[in-house]
Amino acid sequence: MAEPMTTADLERALVALGTALEYPPAPPMAPAVIARLLAEPAAARRPAFPGLALVPRRRVLLLAVAGVLLLAGTAVAARLAIGAIEIRVAPTTSAPTPSTVESGAALGERVTLEDARARVGFPIVLPPGLGPPTEVHLAESGFGSRVLVLVWDADASHPRIEGTQWGTILMELPGGKGSLAFKEIGADTTLQAVQVGSHDAFWISGPHQLFLLTPDGEQVFTVTGNVLLWEQDGTTLRLETALPKAEALALAESIG
């Protein structure tokens, strides 16, 4: 090339250079971005999850990936928490077996509502529109706490949750004692930050796993319904329903 390049030559050369350029491999980014987004919207309103927003980005990515290993208790998660329930974002769903669809005996000791009121140690809240619960269960969890599980039969307005006999499942967990349960969600699960009234909440749609920490270890449930998670007045509430998001939010907001 003894002559200066013409513009056309230069353009051809640059296109050729573009095809030969070497780039470092692009790292996977979605898990870290998702983890940060799930942490930061709440942080923007109030410092609900101040820890995660401050973690350096590459570390967040590693932590999110490490979520897969959590079941073995070998790593610390990118922790997104609502009250006593943690959500762990795993890039792939690790489905431990065996698991139980939550129903009947798996929900813990059956008690009356009055018994439950005396034993749970926190004020029980109920959705006024559903009437008295069909069954009330108390499950022993870790840290000496009890987890309340209320179930209602399905009806015309509250369709049956797939795999269960129930139309509505409300779980109530005491706050302030660390995580009593966690959920693991993967790529097939939709997780949205929403609000139940003025409370930060998560809407989880799609099958996922719920791990209830018990004195003997953990109990694993396969969750098939849509779930809303939020905390109000120190109690963590977990509402499972087959209803779509808007109706589930309305039901959740009725609980006072």
Added chain:
Amino acid sequence: MTDRVEGRPLEEAGLIELAKDGDVQAYGELVTRYRELAFRTAFLITRSAADAEDAAQDAFVKAYYALERFRARDSFRPWILRIVSNEAKNRLRSARRREGLALRAAEDRRYGDAAPSPETAALDRETREALLHALSGLKENDRLIIAYRYFLELSEAETARALGIRPGTVKSRLSRALDRLRDRLPAEHDAREPLEAADG
């Protein structure tokens, strides 16, 4: 029970709408689709893999919060690249001056491929090295417009949006950038005048 139609990948516009509604997983799919392009763009600016990763990741987080301002009739690609390039430039400004140039072209193994592209085959090693060397001396905006048009193959309209300039000015800006690039190329580069950039 879910808003998604199973078994069918959502169109980009659908993903953007879901993301605007707060569906972080849908946004994650967009991130996955654009992460390579975003990372490469950031790398072309920062010339550091670690900075490029941080810049691209920060850009995706910022873009999520800016989604309300994204207009459905626009293309997502230049929109996200503009945010990525701004992040990368900020990072570059705050970083200490870099030694050398990390951009490099694949070595001659491409020439040994069974069917190298005519463009690649036409570009001799000296010219590649001379171009890389000249590019490294250009100002950021000149390098970026060249990278968008020739390396990342954005259209003029996309380049305009990615740079935040009027479409009518892409041609003239590109032309001036090419002039400055040419000015930095040695008048001749052959065996008599070996290039310092060759072979590092």
